[in-house]
Amino acid sequence: MKPIVNKKKASLNYNRQFCFDKWNQEIKNKAYKFAESYKKFVSQNKTEREVVETLTDQLLSRGFKQINFTQKVSKKWQKLFLVNRHKALIMAIQGKQSTSTGVNIIVSHLDSPRLDLKLTPVYQKEHLAYFKTHYYGGIKTYQWTAIPLEIRGMVVTDMGKQVPVSIGAKQNDPIFMVSDLLPHLAEKQMELKLKEAIKGEDLNLLVGSISSVKKSDNRVKDKVLELLNKKYGIKEEDLISADLEIVPNGLARDVGFDASMISAYGQDDRVCAYTSFQSAMDIGQPEKTTILIFVDREEIGSYGNTGALSSFSKDFIASLLAGENLEFNENTLRDCLASSSAISADVTTAIDPNFATVSDSVTAVRMGAGVVIEKYTGGRGKGGSNEASAEYMAKMRQILNSNSQIVWQPASGIGKVDFRGGGTVALFFSQHNIDVVDMGVALFNMHAPFEISHKGDIYSAYLAFKQFLG
Ligand code: MN
Ligand code: MN
Numbered sequence: 001m002k003p004i005v006n007k008k009k010a011s012l013n014y015n016r017q018f019c020f021d022k023w024n025q026e027i028k029n030k031a032y033k034f035a036e037s038y039k040k041f042v043s044q045n046k047t048e049r050e051v052v053e054t055l056t057d058q059l060l061s062r063g064f065k066q067i068n069f070t071q072k073v074s075k076k077w078q079k080l081f082l083v084n085r086h087k088a089l090i091m092a093i094q095g096k097q098s099t100s101t102g103v104n105i106i107v108s109h110l111d112s113p114r115l116d117l118k119l120t121p122v123y124q125k126e127h128l129a130y131f132k133t134h135y136y137g138g139i140k141t142y143q144w145t146a147i148p149l150e151i152r153g154m155v156v157t158d159m160g161k162q163v164p165v166s167i168g169a170k171q172n173d174p175i176f177m178v179s180d181l182l183p184h185l186a187e188k189q190m191e192l193k194l195k196e197a198i199k200g201e202d203l204n205l206l207v208g209s210i211s212s213v214k215k216s217d218n219r220v221k222d223k224v225l226e227l228l229n230k231k232y233g234i235k236e237e238d239l240i241s242a243d244l245e246i247v248p249n250g251l252a253r254d255v256g257f258d259a260s261m262i263s264a265y266g267q268d269d270r271v272c273a274y275t276s277f278q279s280a281m282d283i284g285q286p287e288k289t290t291i292l293i294f295v296d297r298e299e300i301g302s303y304g305n306t307g308a309l310s311s312f313s314k315d316f317i318a319s320l321l322a323g324e325n326l327e328f329n330e331n332t333l334r335d336c337l338a339s340s341s342a343i344s345a346d347v348t349t350a351i352d353p354n355f356a357t358v359s360d361s362v363t364a365v366r367m368g369a370g371v372v373i374e375k376y377t378g379g380r381g382k383g384g385s386n387e388a389s390a391e392y393m394a395k396m397r398q399i400l401n402s403n404s405q406i407v408w409q410p411a412s413g414i415g416k417v418d419f420r421g422g423g424t425v426a427l428f429f430s431q432h433n434i435d436v437v438d439m440g441v442a443l444f445n446m447h448a449p450f451e452i453s454h455k456g457d458i459y460s461a462y463l464a465f466k467q468f469l470g
Pocket of ligand 2: 268299447
């Protein structure tokens, strides 16, 4: 038998290791295989609603019982989940120990940067029809022009009828586009700052050019409304009650001659949603109760009833405790949370040689050097971040080191000191007096229409989450 991993010599030095240096062929193959199913997942699920639907199907087929907010939980509840308003999901696997002794939580987010439609978005100009958009999350506006886009989401009529919309994914579907200026006439544009060259307000989606036979001042707009009515049975006012998202068209693809990396839309944070979900599916009955939380709204600050600042996660854990413990009172929840451990599973960045000056090369994360454990995030003097304690970091090291297949690396925040930085939902969960640490996969060009991840890091994340829940 070959060793599972190429053993490293005991050394006084800490050295980052690269997954594909450390792993033998068998694990490398597993990582590539895992990447195939992940690619399918991110290609198909481009909105938070779509992920929730996919996870719901998976959970029901694996014997999880769906409950709602008011439902009482039985003493032996075993495997449960709850969907919050189609956009967030929380699931639990009952541990061998009582839930009151503390739970293991992994939280990731399902929303990704995109363009949303405004409420009365359709207009006509120069015999062309457009949709007005309002971007969601932190985007570089210029990256969303001149690329094929899809429309996905849900329209709800005033009679409450849900009309799912998805145009652009199928081979024969049309796609949509925000046009950019030809270089021949762009001399003035090219002199502008990047953030001014394409303004948020100018991200108007081209949706039609043929006029209706009806006589009106807006015949091209009318034609678009006719087509929407024919295909979906909706009228213009219905767009007021809709969650319609403009997302990049195209499937996840391998990157590089060695096909070691993946390009896909929405890897922030569906890469952590997927790896954590798969890890929970593969653990059997854990020692401690397992809670996986998939939140929405992270990209805009976690506000809203489906975001991490909503009480739904805490309420769900309270209902598990109430089911298990007949003498449930408010202290039961407080004590449970204080003894719980959490991972905020979200993406981070790695040093990109094309933009190396924003990273500190001594401490920076390397693409392909495994799942990243980040003691703190934030910016400007660690502002606005949770910071895991030395004790909690030590506990995590012990977990990660207990499986020699897991390749992991530490991160000292995002980028150089006093560069802007970023945050995750970690701080919102630490507010409940839970130990939380950030862990996840490094990306290149995060928040771009297509982000790059590494297959070694993705498989390491899966293994690390599994070990944590174990
Ligand atoms: Mn994220
Ligand atoms: Mn993000």
